[in-house]
Amino acid sequence: MTAFLQFAFLLSILLLSAKMAGYVSIRFGQPSVLGELLVGVALGPSLFNVMHLSFLDAEMAEFIAKLGEMGVLLLMFLAGMELHLHELTRNLRVSAFAGTLGVVVPVLLGWGVGSLFGMDQAAAIFLGLTLGATSVSISAQTLIELKVLRSRVGLSLLGAAVFDDILVILLLSLFLALQSGAGSLAGVGLIAARMIAFLALSMAFGLWALPWLMRRIAHLPVSQGVLTLALVVMLAYGLAAELVGGMAAITGAFLAGLMMARVPEKERIESGFHALAYGLFVPIFFVNIGLTVNVRALQTDAYWMTLVIIAAAVLGKWLGAGLGARLGGLSLPESTQLGAGMISRGEVGLIVASVGVHEGLVSGAEFSSIVATVLVSTLVTPPILRALFARSHAAAAGQTVKRDPTRVQAIPPKEETS
Numbered sequence: 518m519t520a521f522l523q524f525a526f527l528l529s530i531l532l533l534s535a536k537m538a539g540y541v542s543i544r545f546g547q548p549s550v551l552g553e554l555l556v557g558v559a560l561g562p563s564l565f566n567v568m569h570l571s572f573l574d575a576e577m578a579e580f581i582a583k584l585g586e587m588g589v590l591l592l593m594f595l596a597g598m599e600l601h602l603h604e605l606t607r608n609l610r611v612s613a614f615a616g617t618l619g620v621v622v623p624v625l626l627g628w629g630v631g632s633l634f635g636m637d638q639a640a641a642i643f644l645g646l647t648l649g650a651t652s653v654s655i656s657a658q659t660l661i662e663l664k665v666l667r668s669r670v671g672l673s674l675l676g677a678a679v680f681d682d683i684l685v686i687l688l689l690s691l692f693l694a695l696q697s698g699a700g701s702l703a704g705v706g707l708i709a710a711r712m713i714a715f716l717a718l719s720m721a722f723g724l725w726a727l728p729w730l731m732r733r734i735a736h737l738p739v740s741q742g743v744l745t746l747a748l749v750v751m752l753a754y755g756l757a758a759e760l761v762g763g764m765a766a767i768t769g770a771f772l773a774g775l776m777m778a779r780v781p782e783k784e785r786i787e788s789g790f791h792a793l794a795y796g797l798f799v800p801i802f803f804v805n806i807g808l809t810v811n812v813r814a815l816q817t818d819a820y821w822m823t824l825v826i827i828a829a830a831v832l833g834k835w836l837g838a839g840l841g842a843r844l845g846g847l848s849l850p851e852s853t854q855l856g857a858g859m860i861s862r863g864e865v866g867l868i869v870a871s872v873g874v875h876e877g878l879v880s881g882a883e884f885s886s887i888v889a890t891v892l893v894s895t896l897v898t899p900p901i902l903r904a905l906f907a908r909s910h911a912a913a914a915g916q917t918v919k920r921d922p923t924r925v926q927a928i929p930p931k932e933e934t935s
Contacts, residue, residue, distance in 0.1 A: 523573050524580065528801075530567060531581070534560060535800035548659045548899040550803055555896070557807020568808060581805055588802030589654050589864070590770040591794035594751045596657040596666065596675065597774020598787050604672050605775070611673040611845030611855075615838045616680025619859045622837025623648040624688070626829040634822050636883070639696060643878045646692060647870050647887055648830045649685050652863025652895070653678035654767060658799070659899045660858070663906050670851050674858045675771065677838060681859070682768050683712055689869065690763075693876065708763050715762025719754060719769070723776025731780040743782045744789040750777065765865065806863060810892045816885045823886040830890045831897065834859045850912075854905045861898040866891040 518526075535553045542552030560567045568578045605612070627648035631641025656674060660666040666675075691705045727750065734742045751773045758769025777786060815823070839856025847855065870887040873879035879887070 518572055520574060523577060527567070527573065527577055527581065531560070531804050532797070532800055535804045539800070546903070548662045548903055550655060550658045550662070551896065551899045553800055553803035554655075554807050554899075557804035558810055558812070558892070559807070560804065561808040561810060562814070563807075563810060563812035578808070581801060581808070584798060585802040585805035586766075588794065588798035588800070588805075589767055590751060590755055591790060592654050592658060592799050592802065593767045593771040594774035594777070595787065595790055595794060596661065597771040597776075598778045598783065598790070599661070599666050600672060600675065600775060601778060602775060604667070605676050608669060608673040608676055608845075611669075611842050611847055612676025613680055614841035614845040615673060615855055615859070616677035616841070617684060618841035618844075619651065619677060619834055619838030619856075620649040620681055620684045620688070622840070623830060623833030626833040627826070630822075630825050630829050633825070640873075640878050640880075640883065642692060643873050643876075644826070644883065644887075646685065646689050647866060647873065648826070648833055648862075648890070649681075649688070650862055650865045650869045651678055651681045651685075651834065651859050652861050652865040653681075653858070654802075655861040655863055655895055655898050656858035656902065658803075659902045663903065665906055669847065670854045670858070673842060673845070673847065674855050677841070677855065677859065679768060679771070682765050685869075686712075686763060686765075689872070693872075696876070696878075712762045712764060715757055715764065715769075716772075718761070719757065719772050719776070723772070723779070727776055728780050731782055735782055741789070743785055747777055747786045747790065806895060809864075809867065810888060812892075814885065815889050816882045819882040819886050822882070823889050826886050827890045827893050830862065830894050831860055834894075850905070850909050854902065854909065857898065857901045857905055860894050860901070862891040862894045866894070 534556045538552035538556035539549030540552070542549050542555075559565060562569070568581070569575075624645035627645030628641045629645075631644040632638075636644065653675065657666065660668075660671045660674070665671050687705060687709060690708050694704050731743065731746065734746050739745075751770050754769035754773035755766035756769070758764045758772075759766050762769070777783065780786070835853075835856040837856070838859040839852045842852035842855040843849065866887065870879060870884060870891070873887075874884055
């Protein structure tokens with residue numbers, strides 16, 4: 518079988534499985550992303566191991582992973598396009614508090630857990646930094662399905678994810694610099710300056726140059742010129758976020774979508790991206806997260822440590838980001854929802870953990886615990902968010918009925934008894 522036929526076979530299996538699992542998940546009252554994540558775990562080395570069938574090339578898994586990375590860029594771009602810049606700035610205080618405490622609290626808890634189980638200080642601190650990371654793509658997809666992305670919670674959540682990304686990268690860079698002995702505070706300051714430069718340049722280009730460029734392209738006799746330019750801008754922002762700002766590419770894609778939401782061609786771009794993303798790339802991204810996890814490889818001798826790390830990861834983000842949102846001015850139910858949306862670690866947690874393995878800061882047992890934490894935190898986030906928003910909607914509907922006398926049936930007079 519040729520390489521192309523192998524790819525066609527594998528892609529058809531993954532796409533069909535993702536859509537079927539998403540449908541089943543919706544039928545059970547859960548977001549479709551939960552089913553796509555679970556079917557990825559089932560198709561991966563944990564159960565069926567379809568990526569390592571005898572007639573498939575070893576490089577096929579890497580190619581599927583690249584498609585998944587494109588999927589998360591498209592997802593965050595679409596999330597940015599659903600928002601407006603002034604909406605995010607209105608919730609800047611909440612985002613700053615939630616993003617900051619959403620890093621500080623789990624980092625401290627992770628350091629405490631590592632110390633409790635006898636890790637040396639460097640490994641314990643790195644465990645805390647791993648728990649401080651957040652992958653908001655899972656939560657963003659869930660909020661999109663629930664149609665609450667533009668709520669105060671959704672806006673604050675996306676803003677908090679940007680603060681989270683910046684703070685984790687700064688802390689991780691500072692930690693690695695001090696560990697190597699070759700770094701300094703000046704080096705960390707340079708990283709912060711790069712971040713500021715990237716944010717300033719991306720905002721300036723998006724506010725002034727991008728609308729003019731889109732207008733010019735829209736009038737050229739080029740097939741799908743607007744959509745192609747939008748794709749190029751998304752990829753360029755992702756590259757600049759990594760190479761210039763030292764940030765995650767998904768942050769750049771989100772900013773690109775936020776800037777693209779201001780152009781007159783927004784509807785054309787959104788329609789094209791939606792079909793491209795959800796028809797191919799986004800399902801592959803969610804399935805691939807499950808494909809990267811091997812439950813069989815989890816070491817049972819670290820059972821208790823794994824359970825404690827999972828608890829610290831979930832509660833640390835939920836309580837830390839939730840407390841920050843409360844201090845920022847959100848109500849208690851809204852703060853609870855935002856904190857839950859920050860729980861997922863996803864691919865970001867795995868990336869940070871792999872850095873620890875490369876630097877010799879994470880052992881095999883500790884890495885297994887982190888992988889289990891990433892899997893559990895990613896799987897529990899969608900159902901928790903759905904349950905919290907369902908409860909909030911039910912409470913709001915009940916209050917509406919009480920306030921609207923026209924919706925309350927008149928009580929018939931009590932019959933007199935002889």
